[in-house]
Amino acid sequence: MNASSDKPNASALPRMADVAKAAGVTQMTVSRALRDPAKVAPGTLARVRAAVAETGYVPNVVAGVLSGRSRSRIVTALIPTIQHAIFADTVTGLSEVLGPHGYHVMLGETGYRRDEEDALIAAFLAHRPDAFMLTGVTRSPRGRDLLRRSGVPVVETWELSRTPLDMVVGYSNEDAAHAMTRYLAQRGYRRIAFVSGPSRTNERARRRELGYARALRELGLPVLPIPTIGAPSVPTLEEGAAVLDAVLAHGADAIFFTSDVYAVGALLAAQARGLDVPGALGIAGFHDLPIARVVSPGLTTVHVPAHEIGVLAGRKILASLTGAAEPKKSVIPFTLVPRQSTR
Amino acid sequence: MNASSDKPNASALPRMADVAKAAGVTQMTVSRALRDPAKVAPGTLARVRAAVAETGYVPNVVAGVLSGRSRSRIVTALIPTIQHAIFADTVTGLSEVLGPHGYHVMLGETGYRRDEEDALIAAFLAHRPDAFMLTGVTRSPRGRDLLRRSGVPVVETWELSRTPLDMVVGYSNEDAAHAMTRYLAQRGYRRIAFVSGPSRTNERARRRELGYARALRELGLPVLPIPTIGAPSVPTLEEGAAVLDAVLAHGADAIFFTSDVYAVGALLAAQARGLDVPGALGIAGFHDLPIARVVSPGLTTVHVPAHEIGVLAGRKILASLTGAAEPKKSVIPFTLVPRQSTR
DNA sequence: GGGCCAGATGTTATCCGTAACATTGAGGCT
DNA sequence: AGCCTCAATGTTACGGATAACATCTGGCCC
Numbered sequence: 249m250n251a252s253s254d255k256p257n258a259s260a261l262p263r264m265a266d267v268a269k270a271a272g273v274t275q276m277t278v279s280r281a282l283r284d285p286a287k288v289a290p291g292t293l294a295r296v297r298a299a300v301a302e303t304g305y306v307p308n309v310v311a312g313v314l315s316g317r318s319r320s321r322i323v324t325a326l327i328p329t330i331q332h333a334i335f336a337d338t339v340t341g342l343s344e345v346l347g348p349h350g351y352h353v354m355l356g357e358t359g360y361r362r363d364e365e366d367a368l369i370a371a372f373l374a375h376r377p378d379a380f381m382l383t384g385v386t387r388s389p390r391g392r393d394l395l396r397r398s399g400v401p402v403v404e405t406w407e408l409s410r411t412p413l414d415m416v417v418g419y420s421n422e423d424a425a426h427a428m429t430r431y432l433a434q435r436g437y438r439r440i441a442f443v444s445g446p447s448r449t450n451e452r453a454r455r456r457e458l459g460y461a462r463a464l465r466e467l468g469l470p471v472l473p474i475p476t477i478g479a480p481s482v483p484t485l486e487e488g489a490a491v492l493d494a495v496l497a498h499g500a501d502a503i504f505f506t507s508d509v510y511a512v513g514a515l516l517a518a519q520a521r522g523l524d525v526p527g528a529l530g531i532a533g534f535h536d537l538p539i540a541r542v543v544s545p546g547l548t549t550v551h552v553p554a555h556e557i558g559v560l561a562g563r564k565i566l567a568s569l570t571g572a573a574e575p576k577k578s579v580i581p582f583t584l585v586p587r588q589s590t591r
Numbered sequence: 592m593n594a595s596s597d598k599p600n601a602s603a604l605p606r607m608a609d610v611a612k613a614a615g616v617t618q619m620t621v622s623r624a625l626r627d628p629a630k631v632a633p634g635t636l637a638r639v640r641a642a643v644a645e646t647g648y649v650p651n652v653v654a655g656v657l658s659g660r661s662r663s664r665i666v667t668a669l670i671p672t673i674q675h676a677i678f679a680d681t682v683t684g685l686s687e688v689l690g691p692h693g694y695h696v697m698l699g700e701t702g703y704r705r706d707e708e709d710a711l712i713a714a715f716l717a718h719r720p721d722a723f724m725l726t727g728v729t730r731s732p733r734g735r736d737l738l739r740r741s742g743v744p745v746v747e748t749w750e751l752s753r754t755p756l757d758m759v760v761g762y763s764n765e766d767a768a769h770a771m772t773r774y775l776a777q778r779g780y781r782r783i784a785f786v787s788g789p790s791r792t793n794e795r796a797r798r799r800e801l802g803y804a805r806a807l808r809e810l811g812l813p814v815l816p817i818p819t820i821g822a823p824s825v826p827t828l829e830e831g832a833a834v835l836d837a838v839l840a841h842g843a844d845a846i847f848f849t850s851d852v853y854a855v856g857a858l859l860a861a862q863a864r865g866l867d868v869p870g871a872l873g874i875a876g877f878h879d880l881p882i883a884r885v886v887s888p889g890l891t892t893v894h895v896p897a898h899e900i901g902v903l904a905g906r907k908i909l910a911s912l913t914g915a916a917e918p919k920k921s922v923i924p925f926t927l928v929p930r931q932s933t934r
Numbered sequence: 935g936g937g938c939c940a941g942a943t944g945t946t947a948t949c950c951g952t953a954a955c956a957t958t959g960a961g962g963c964t
Numbered sequence: 965a966g967c968c969t970c971a972a973t974g975t976t977a978c979g980g981a982t983a984a985c986a987t988c989t990g991g992c993c994c
Contacts, residue, residue, distance in 0.1 A: 260742040261716070264951065274974055279952060289972060304740055309717040310663075311950035314653045315979050318952075322697070322718070330679045330686075340673050343700055352714060354665070354697040357686060371695060373604070374652040375665070397647060399603045485884070512885055541828070542855055542882050606980065617944055622982060632942060654980035658949045661982075 262303040271299035282307065313376055321351050322377040323565060326368055328360045328450075331482045334535050334554040335383065338405065341558025342381055349566060351378065358383070359481065360450055366391045373398055379565040381558075385409035385416065386451045401568040403561040407452055408579060415568065417560040417578045421452045424550050424582040425459030428504055428532055431548075431584055433467050435591045437502035437530050440464065441472040441495045443514075444506035445483060456506050456534070472498045477510065488513025502530035502590065508537040508549055515543060515589060530590040536583075545588030553580040605646040614642035625650065656719055664694050666908060667720040669711055671703045671793075674825040677878050677897040678726065681748065684901020685724055692909060694721065701726070702824065703793055709734045716741055722908040724901075728752035728759065729794045744911040746904040750795055751922060758911070760903040760921045764795045767893050767925040768802030771847055771875055774891075774927055776810050778934045780845035780873050783807065784815040784838045786857075787849035788826060799849050799877070815841045820853065831856025845873035845933070851880040851892055858886060858932060873933040879926075888931030896923040 268275040273292060281288045281296035288296070299305075312318030323346055327335040343353045354377065356368040365382075369391050372380075379401040385408070395402050395413055402414040409416055425442075432440050442460040444453040457474065464471050475494045477487050488510030495503055495514075505511035511533030515525060523529050525545060533540055536551035560578050567574030611618045616635060624631045624639035631639070642648075655661030666689055670678040686696045697720065699711040708725075712734050715723070722744040728751070738745050738756055745757040752759055768785075775783050785803040787796040800817065807814050818837045820830050831853030838846055838857075848854035854876030858868060866872050868888060876883055879894035903921050910917030 260740055263949095275951075276975080277973060280973085283952090287972080292972080304737065306713050306716045306737065306741075308657075308719065308950060310653050310657050310719050311979090312952070313979095314651075314657045314950080314981090315952055317979085320653070320718075330673070330683050331676075333674075333676065333679075336673045336676075336679050339698070340700070343673075343698070347700075350714070352697060352699065352711075352718075354695060355682070355686070356695065357683070357690075368695075370649050371693070373649045375663075375695075376651065376653050394647065394649065397603055398649075485881070509881070516885065538828070538852070539882050539885050542859065542886055544887060608980080618981075619945080619983095620943060623943085626982090630942080635942080651980055654949090655982070656949090657951090657980080658982055660949080 261308075262305045263308070264305070266303050267296065267299045267305045270303055271295045319378045319569070320376050322354050322375060323351050323379045323381065324354045324356065324372040324375075324377040325381040326356045326358055326365060326372075327383045329357050329482055330355065333537055334552065337554035338383075338558035338561070341555040341560075342562045343558075345559050345562025345566065351565075362388050362391075366394075369394050373400070378569055379403070381405060381561050381565070382413075384451055385412065385418070387413075401565060403564050405557050405561055407455065408577075412577065415561075415564045415576045417557050417564065417580065419552065419580050419582045420459075421455035422459035422462070424534075424552070425456035425504070425506070426463045427459075427582075427584055428534070428550055429460045429463035430467070431586070432502045432504060432530060432532060432590060433463070433469060435530065437590075438469060439472060439498070439500045440469065440502045440504060441498065441500035442474055442504050442506075443477060443488075443491055443495065443510060444474070445477060445510075446479070453506055460504060472500055483507040483509040485509060485513030485516065488515075489517035492517045496529075501528070502532070504532045504534075506534045508533035508535050508540045508547060511547055511549070511589075512539050512543050515545075515547065526589055526591045532590055536585055540585075540587070543589075548587045548590040549585050551583040551585050553582065556580050604651075605648045606651070607648070609646050610639065610642045610648045613646055614638045662721045662912070663719050665697050665718060665720040666694050666722045666724065666905075667697045667699065667715040667718075668724040669699045669701055669708060669715075670726045672700050672825055673698065676880055677895065680897035681726075681901035681904070684898040684903075685905045686901075688902050688905025688909065694908075705731050705734075709737075712737050716743070721912055722746070724748060724904050724908070725756075727794055728755065728761070730756075744908060746907050748900050748904055750798065751920075755920065758904075758907045758919045760900050760907065760923065762895065762923050762925045763802075764798035765802035765805070767877075767895070768799035768847070768849070769806045770802075770925075770927055771877075771893055772803045772806035773810070774929070775845045775847060775873060775875060775933060776806070776812060778873065780933075781812060782815060782841070782843050783812065783845045783847060784841065784843035785817055785847050785849075786820055786831075786834055786838065786853060787817070788820060788853075789822070796849055803847060815843055826850040826852040828852060828856035828859065831858075832860035835860045839872075844871070845875070847875045847877075849877045851876035851878050851883045851890060854890055854892070854932075855882050855886050858888075858890065869932055869934045875933055879928055883928075883930070886932075891930045891933040892928050894926040894928050896925065899923050 264275050264278050268278045278296050281293050313320045325339055358365040366388050381403050383406050385404045404416045407418045461471050475491050477491050492514045511531050515531050518525050533547045533549040536549045540547035540549045564574050607618050607621050611621045621639050624636050656663045701708040709731050724746050726749050728747045747759045750761045804814050818834050820834050835857045854874050858874050861868050876890045876892040879892045883890035883892045907917050
């Protein structure tokens with residue numbers, strides 16, 4: 249009943265030839281019936297469909313892709329880590345848009361490491377994806393080269409770039425940090441500290457630092473020493489708590505963390521030692537994670553359009569695959585969210 | 592310089608033939624040099640490697656998979672939603688284990704819908720993955736049939752099953768709920784309510800309900816009416832808050848939510864109306880998300896081994912692909928985490 | 935020096951769908 | 965009736981890497 253049982257065959261799944269035999273037509277007719285039904289006589293179409301159901305046929309995308317005549321319908325998404333809710337949100341947005349069009353997301357985690365990103369680009373390219381979604385806009389020459397030569401559409405996300413590889417969706421991390429820093433100053437804080445993750449591995453952290461420093465310069469306020477914190481992975485509450493003393497030692501009256509997680513960790517630590525937040529110490533975060541709403545006082549933070557980034561990236565990818573018109577670049581606004589952790 | 596420029600070619604990437612030409616050998620020698628270097632003379636190997644670097648060659652997995660002679664190195668993971676941190680954790684665990692072995696995770700979100708899961712199984716099967724990781728242990732006959740016929744190793748996760756498709760990694764949701772319910776009773780609560788997500792779409796929620804009811808029966812305590820809540824998607828704080836009045840109307844002195852998010856929503860709502868938690872009302876959650884540690888009072892909850900599930904699923908998959916010995920079934924313990932939201 | 939062996943490399947067939955071209959047959963027109 | 969047309973279906977070649985088998989080469993032994 250299955251042609252594949254005649255000869256040794258790796259897969260137990262029926263082939264198109266099996267369907268053809270069951271329907272009493274040739275393989276090509278089955279192919280047409282599946283992908284261009286209008287070209288097949290109604291009666292034949294019905295028989296082919298019955299045969300597909302009967303055999304439990306699942307098309308082999310691989311063969312079509314190899315022939316270069318059909319697409320893999322795979323879109324690769326490279327994010328630093330799925331652990332961080334913001335990137336998970338972006339991936340969700342992406343797959344929400346792509347899913348209904350028959351595209352599937354293949355996920356890779358770079359762990360914020362450039363070399364790992366390169367390795368993943370090469371590894372994923374081996375599967376001939378139809379498009380790439382990448383996080384950030386800085387990459388190694390090798391990565392850029394591979395992507396360019398592959399001719400695959402690429403969307404870079406989470407930042408803006410004057411020299412994008414192809415398409416970009418993001419917001420200005422520098423402006424966001426700038427806006428928050430000015431907000432803190434406007435609320436009367438004068439010694440505003442800045443704490444971010446390890447900036448060497450993360451261009452976005454560096455941009456935020458620039459925005460922070462620029463705002464203070466504009467306002468004539470002092471830039472406090474920036475402590476190093478944690479590992480280049482997922483921020484933890486403990487790291488935020490641990491950095492508190494070092495910052496207070498510099499006489500800070502406000503701390504701007506580039507992660508809500510650090511900020512909440514510091515907030516809890518501050519409360520534990522009886523500090524008045526927001527009176528004696530203002531605390532601000534970044535990302536507007538669920539925990540920012542839940543702590544008391546609520547955390548002042550910057551809402552970033554994580555989900556929206558994924559949605560727009562998906563739209564751009566679809567457009568570039570179907571030839572539809574769509575701008576190469578989209579800037580999405582961030583939003584400052586004042587809560588009670590600042591005056 | 593590129594053989595692919597001679598004739599129309601979909602991809603701009605170099606082929607193995609291009610490498611062969613650059614190295615002055617045949618394609619087969621390149622193939623061997625890449626996948627079984629010991630069979631190639633050292634000098635040739637060096638030339639091939641130089642040629643690979645020079646041309647920027649990236650292997651085409653697709654071709655190898657089609658020939659049925661090499662593996663796709665794709666592992667498909669189907670989860671309800673990436674939004675929920677627990678499933679994201681599982682996926683991280685999975686890809687941590689598989690990544691170093693050259694396997695990549697292709698992610699699908701079922702949105703807790705059975706028909707969507709079936710559609711995804713078929714769609715992903717079309718890419719000939721080497722293994723499947725699925726969430727839950729109940730699936731449609733069609734899904735089971737497809738998976739079985741494909742002969743692909745399957746790991747079902749997050750629950751236990753007496754009739755697994757292949758391999759299972761999970762814990763007993765029933766026992767976990769049972770343990771929490773007994774704990775609440777032991778702390779002196781007598782009218783213990785249970786609130787979960789929509790159980791029709793989620794076998795795990797149903798199992799927990801069974802555990803809750805069993806514990807109360809054993810203890811001779813009343814089973815309170817179980818309110819319906821929310822949509823079958825990601826739990827929100829608002830939904831937890833909204834359900835509070837209905838539960839209190841039944842005279843509950845403790846509420847066991849099957850999600851920390853609901854529990855925290857209710858906790859904040861209870862505090863807003865001046866209720867004494869844990870004195871007048873005990874609140875317990877499920878999953879031990881970061882917010883459970885952050886709220887005040889800290890949320891009593893059940894820690895589930897989300898990350899560990901992914902790790903073990905990855906190990907089982909590797910074992911079944913390499914023929915290594917590994918049990919078909921793993922039961923991972925949950926942990927009750929008492930905090931201050933219960934007496 | 936002839937023959938043999940083993941290591942290194944080359945040749946061929948194959949995996950499964952699909953585009954392009956080929957063939958068949960029914961109906962319409964003069 | 966003969967011929968043409970077009971819709972429906974069939975046939976052939978191809979994509980890129982790989983296993984199996986074929987060939988070649990140099991070194992060793994008697």
